Amino acid sequence: MRKPFIAGNWKMFKTTKEAVAFADEFKKLYEQSDVLAGICAPYTQLAALVEAFKGTGIKVGAQNMHFEENGAYTGEVSADMLNEIGVEYCVIGHSERRQYFNETDETVNKKLHTAFKHNILPIVCVGEVLEERDAGKEFDVVKTQMVGALKDLTADQVASLVVAYEPVWAIGTGRTATPEQANEMCGYIRKVIEDIYGDEVSEKVIIQYGGSVKPNNATELMNMEEIDGALVGGASLVPQDFIQIVNF
Numbered sequence: 662m663r664k665p666f667i668a669g670n671w672k673m674f675k676t677t678k679e680a681v682a683f684a685d686e687f688k689k690l691y692e693q694s695d696v697l698a699g700i701c702a703p704y705t706q707l708a709a710l711v712e713a714f715k716g717t718g719i720k721v722g723a724q725n726m727h728f729e730e731n732g733a734y735t736g737e738v739s740a741d742m743l744n745e746i747g748v749e750y751c752v753i754g755h756s757e758r759r760q761y762f763n764e765t766d767e768t769v770n771k772k773l774h775t776a777f778k779h780n781i782l783p784i785v786c787v788g789e790v791l792e793e794r795d796a797g798k799e800f801d802v803v804k805t806q807m808v809g810a811l812k813d814l815t816a817d818q819v820a821s822l823v824v825a826y827e828p829v830w831a832i833g834t835g836r837t838a839t840p841e842q843a844n845e846m847c848g849y850i851r852k853v854i855e856d857i858y859g860d861e862v863s864e865k866v867i868i869q870y871g872g873s874v875k876p877n878n879a880t881e882l883m884n885m886e887e888i889d890g891a892l893v894g895g896a897s898l899v900p901q902d903f904i905q906i907v908n909f
């Protein structure tokens with residue numbers, strides 16, 4: 662039985678002071694349940710959030726990491742550095758990183774290998790842009806991203822993976838995929854995993870939907886059979902909104 666996982670992705674929002682204020686408020690609202698909750702924050706907020714969420718069960722994730730173990734990569738952060746401060750998750754291959762920072766399926770795959778090596782659980786993002794959906798190519802695009810991401814990973818690693826299906830046209834636009842569209846693609850992603858690793862593995866993978874998830878549409882999306890949670894951008898910035906999604 663997969664435990665739903667609702668993760669917030671703060672992107673480049675909130676100072677440490679604001680992050681701690683969020684955590685103090687969110688902890689008052691959050692009750693441990695069958696739903697896992699987490700926040701993926703900018704690097705400078707991570708240590709404070711790990712401390713603030715200690716003992717609550719709320720997970721902390723980063724939004725990116727380098728694929729090398731260490732080296733002369735000015736401005737970068739390694740998986741080992743994240744692990745050392747108690748970070749458990751890392752978003753990898755978000756469409757904004759693919760679009761603005763030259764992230765490719767190859768770098769995503771390298772990052773997944775390094776993340777697992779350092780006990781960081783990846784939340785790997787895939788999804789098509791609008792032109793690809795309009796051209797009916799969304800399944801091919803997502804399959805290519807998934808096959809590229811999974812290259813040479815072991816069955817155990819894949820079983821512990823979180824995949825976020827985020828159609829790029831639904832991110833920050835207020836335009837959500839319909840529950841049926843989101844469900845269909847999440848089911849397809851599971852099938853792609855099953856074809857490579859078998860159903861024992863594919864049935865364990867948490868597959869989230871992301872793209873304009875809000876308190877008023879979370880229940881419908883999260884109740885779809887193939888959707889195991891959400892990666893939430895804008896609505897994760899306000900504790901009162903985010904808790905409604907976690908409590909869908």
Ligand SMILES: O=C[C@H](O)COP(=O)(O)O
Pocket residue numbers: 670755827831832833834835871872873874892893894895896
């Ligand atoms: O990582 C989160 C997604 O990019 C979704 O962002 P959004 O909820 O603001 O559309």
